[in-house]
Amino acid sequence: MRNIKLCIISVGNDEQSKIYMKLKKKKCEELGIECEIISFDENISKDIIIKKIDELNSNRSVTGIIVQLPLPNNYDAQEILDSVDEKKDVDGFTTNNLGRLLIGKPLIIPATPRGIMQILEDNKIELEGKHSVIIGRSNIVGKPIALLLLQKNCTVTICHSKTKDLAYFTRQADILVSSVGKKNLITKDMVKEGAVVIDVGKDIDYENVKPKCSFITPPFGSVGKMTIQSLIKNLEDFKHEDSFSYYE
Amino acid sequence: MRNIKLCIISVGNDEQSKIYMKLKKKKCEELGIECEIISFDENISKDIIIKKIDELNSNRSVTGIIVQLPLPNNYDAQEILDSVDEKKDVDGFTTNNLGRLLIGKPLIIPATPRGIMQILEDNKIELEGKHSVIIGRSNIVGKPIALLLLQKNCTVTICHSKTKDLAYFTRQADILVSSVGKKNLITKDMVKEGAVVIDVGKDIDYENVKPKCSFITPPFGSVGKMTIQSLIKNLEDFKHEDSFSYYE
Numbered sequence: 001m002r003n004i005k006l007c008i009i010s011v012g013n014d015e016q017s018k019i020y021m022k023l024k025k026k027k028c029e030e031l032g033i034e035c036e037i038i039s040f041d042e043n044i045s046k047d048i049i050i051k052k053i054d055e056l057n058s059n060r061s062v063t064g065i066i067v068q069l070p071l072p073n074n075y076d077a078q079e080i081l082d083s084v085d086e087k088k089d090v091d092g093f094t095t096n097n098l099g100r101l102l103i104g105k106p107l108i109i110p111a112t113p114r115g116i117m118q119i120l121e122d123n124k125i126e127l128e129g130k131h132s133v134i135i136g137r138s139n140i141v142g143k144p145i146a147l148l149l150l151q152k153n154c155t156v157t158i159c160h161s162k163t164k165d166l167a168y169f170t171r172q173a174d175i176l177v178s179s180v181g182k183k184n185l186i187t188k189d190m191v192k193e194g195a196v197v198i199d200v201g202k203d204i205d206y207e208n209v210k211p212k213c214s215f216i217t218p219p220f221g222s223v224g225k226m227t228i229q230s231l232i233k234n235l236e237d238f239k240h241e242d243s244f245s246y247y248e
Numbered sequence: 249m250r251n252i253k254l255c256i257i258s259v260g261n262d263e264q265s266k267i268y269m270k271l272k273k274k275k276c277e278e279l280g281i282e283c284e285i286i287s288f289d290e291n292i293s294k295d296i297i298i299k300k301i302d303e304l305n306s307n308r309s310v311t312g313i314i315v316q317l318p319l320p321n322n323y324d325a326q327e328i329l330d331s332v333d334e335k336k337d338v339d340g341f342t343t344n345n346l347g348r349l350l351i352g353k354p355l356i357i358p359a360t361p362r363g364i365m366q367i368l369e370d371n372k373i374e375l376e377g378k379h380s381v382i383i384g385r386s387n388i389v390g391k392p393i394a395l396l397l398l399q400k401n402c403t404v405t406i407c408h409s410k411t412k413d414l415a416y417f418t419r420q421a422d423i424l425v426s427s428v429g430k431k432n433l434i435t436k437d438m439v440k441e442g443a444v445v446i447d448v449g450k451d452i453d454y455e456n457v458k459p460k461c462s463f464i465t466p467p468f469g470s471v472g473k474m475t476i477q478s479l480i481k482n483l484e485d486f487k488h489e490d491s492f493s494y495y496e
Contacts, residue, residue, distance in 0.1 A: 078351055099347025103326055103387045129412040137398055139351045146406075150385055153410035155417065158394075162401035164377040169403065 004239045005034040006064040006090065007056050011049065012042030012072045021068055027228050033235065042072045049075075050083045057085040064090035064235045069140070090234040093140060101144055104151050108234055113144040115226030116177065116198055117152075123215055125175070125196050128153040133169050135159045135186075136179035141200055145177055166190070178203040188212060199223065252487045253282040254312040254338065255304050259297065260290030260320045269316055275476050281483065290320045297323075298331045305333040312338035312483045317388070338482040341388055349392055352399050356482055361392040363474030364425065364446055365400075371463055373423070373444050376401040381417050383407045383434075384427035389448055393425055414438070426451040436460060447471065 006028055008021055021037055028035035040049060056062045065088045071077045081093045089097050092110040100106045109117070120127065132154040136142040142158060150156045159169050167190040170176055178186055179200035188208040191197060197204060197216040200223050210216050217223055254276055256269055269285055276283035288297060304310045313336045319325045329341045337345050340356040348354045357365070368375065380402040384390035390406060398404045407417050415438040418424055426434055427448035436456040439445060445452060445464040448471050458464050465471050 078353065095347035095351060096344050097347070098350045099343035099345070102346045102350050102391055103343060105326065129410050143350055143395070143398075147391070150391075150406055150408075153408070155405065155407050155411040157403065157405040158398055159403050160398075160401070162377050163403040 004063050004235050005036070005061050006066065006235055007062050008035065008037045008066045008068055009049065009053065010037055010039045010068045011044065011075070012040075014070065017068050017070070023228060024066070024231065027232065028235075031232060033232070043074075046075055046080060049080055053080070053083045057083075057088060062088065063239050064088055066091050067093075069093075087238060090231060090238060091140075092144075092234070098139065098144070101147055104147075108237065109148065109230075110140055110144050111230040111234060112141050112179075112200060112223065112227045113148055114230035114233070115223060116145055116200070117148055118230060119198065119217060119222065119226055120175075120196070125215060127175070129155070130174040131155045131157065131172055132175040132177065133157045133159060133173035134177045134179070135163075135166070135170070135203070136201065138179065141179040145179075149175070149177075251309075252311050252483050253284070253309050254314065254483055255310050256283065256285045256314045256316055257297065257301065258285055258287045258316045259292065259323070260288075262318065265316050265318070271476060272314070272479065275480065276483075279480060281480070291322075294323055294328060297328055301328070301331045305331075305336060310336065311487050312336055314339050315341075317341075335486060338479060338486060339388075340392075340482070346387065346392070349395050352395075356485065357396065357478075358388055358392050359478040359482060360389050360427075360448060360471065360475045361396055362478035362481070363471060364393055364448070365396055366478060367446065367465060367470065367474055368423075368444070373463060375423070377403070378422040379403045379405065379420055380423040380425065381405045381407060381421035382425045382427070383411075383414070383418070383451070384425075384449065386427065389427040393427075397423070397425075 010021060025035040025037060038052060053065060056065050065084045067081055082095050084094055086094050086096050089108060092108040097108055132149040134142050134146045137158055137160045146156050146158050157169055159166055170186060170190040171192055173192060173195055175196045177198045177200060180203045181201040182203055184205045185203040187205045191209050191212050193212050194214045197209060197213050199217050199219055202219040206219050258269060273283045273285060286300060304313050313332045315329055330343050332342055334342050334344050337356060340358040345356055380397040382390050382394050385406055385408045394404050394406050405417055407414055418434060418438040419440055421440060421443055423444045425446045425448060428451045429449040430451055432453045433451040434457060435453045439457050439460050441460050442462045445457060445461050447465050447467055450467040454467050
């Protein structure tokens with residue numbers, strides 16, 4: 001074991017969440033990282049969840065804490081996320097860590113956006129002055145990736161469910177990042193010749209769009225794989241942060 | 249007096265800052281709000297500034313604290329801003345308050361963006377589904393106004409100094425917000441017929457652009473005036489916040 005321990009707080013019975021949590025646990029264990037899933041019933045009081053998180057915050061053996069999203073609708077998710085110590089917040093979803101991202105001095109970058117930036121870097125995709133179009137404005141993917149691409153000197157457009165004539169915007173994209181979760185939302189005619197396409201939400205009509213792209217991520221295995229790798233990097237970054245008083 | 253007191257921390261001798269501070273003080277006094285400007289030499293240690301801010305944080309008679317920007321280059325401005333209690337942060341520039349803005353649950357909205365949203369509202373400008381183009385990506389104007397317009401269901405594009413072919417983007421704007429600080433950056437040919445134009449940086453060739461616009465703010469007196477009004481509203485909001493323990 002490597003003195004890294006991840007705890008995942010799970011509330012309720014969302015089937016997709018269970019799959020993601022298993023994937024995280026499996027990946028951690030492959031790498032010799034301890035991973036504990038702490039499960040609560042979906043009607044547990046928020047105070048009990050927050051009390052548990054407080055315990056994990058002060059437990060020196062725990063270096064990373066994830067609150068698995070989505071939480072059932074009866075909770076204020078941000079309130080629970082914000083109870084995680086920002087230096088164990090390996091997802092980067094606390095208000096303060098998102099604020100640091102906004103001001104361009106992140107302590108941690110949420111795993112999916114970090115994974116996307118890694119894919120762009122690994123594939124030597126030039127960003128400066130390029131027009132990036134992001135579809136989706138979530139706090140955990142859309143807004144963070146917009147901020148990161150902005151910091152890399154892209155001109156950035158953010159589209160969403162209320163955007164009129166989505167194709168008008170997507171056709172302008174040098175770099176298109178789609179994080180909606182709607183199969184075949186993006187068809188061949190909506191993509192510019194030579195575009196770079198990152199499919200977070202499995203939104204792209206891959207077979208037909210691919211021939212137009214200079215680079216495209218396949219719907220399975222690419223962004224998801226990079227997200228898990230980024231989560232592991234986040235765990236390792238927090239482990240190695242020397243300034244944390246509780247590792248003295 | 250109205251039990252509202254603003255303290256403004258001033259470091260160094262920036263002439264423009266002095267003008268802004270005087271304006272704020274004058275406006276406060278007109279409204280019966282106490283306003284104290286606390287000045288430091290430009291080489292004072294950051295610890296002394298932060299110690300002063302700590303004192304103001306715990307002083308019950310002080311309800312709002314501003315660190316006048318820009319600070320001289322030898323300071324980490326964000327570190328000093330972040331020493332302000334988030335419930336006295338009437339500028340809304342602390343990391344945590346900017347994080348709240350990102351997640352769409354602001355405690356406070358920075359004065360200039362709040363003023364812009366007020367101008368749009370007062371003039372009944374429809375936002376949903378409109379394409380807003382923001383020029384400038386500062387943490388205190390560009391990024392906050394982008395997030396606020398996004399929350400009002402605009403499609404939002406953020407341009408900046410590295411944007412290639414700025415006119416290509418500005419010509420698409422239903423709503424154009426320019427916050428660069430470069431006279432006549434935006435000329436007539438760069439604006440769409442019928443656009444709404446908000447001139448934060450005095451960037452617009454006003455006389456020539458005006459005839460094309462359905463609405464435009466003049467370079468003087470509009471956004472600036474609304475910014476001061478929004479600052480006063482922020483001061484009043486913090487005064488009236490019942491949940492603050494130090495007003496018990």
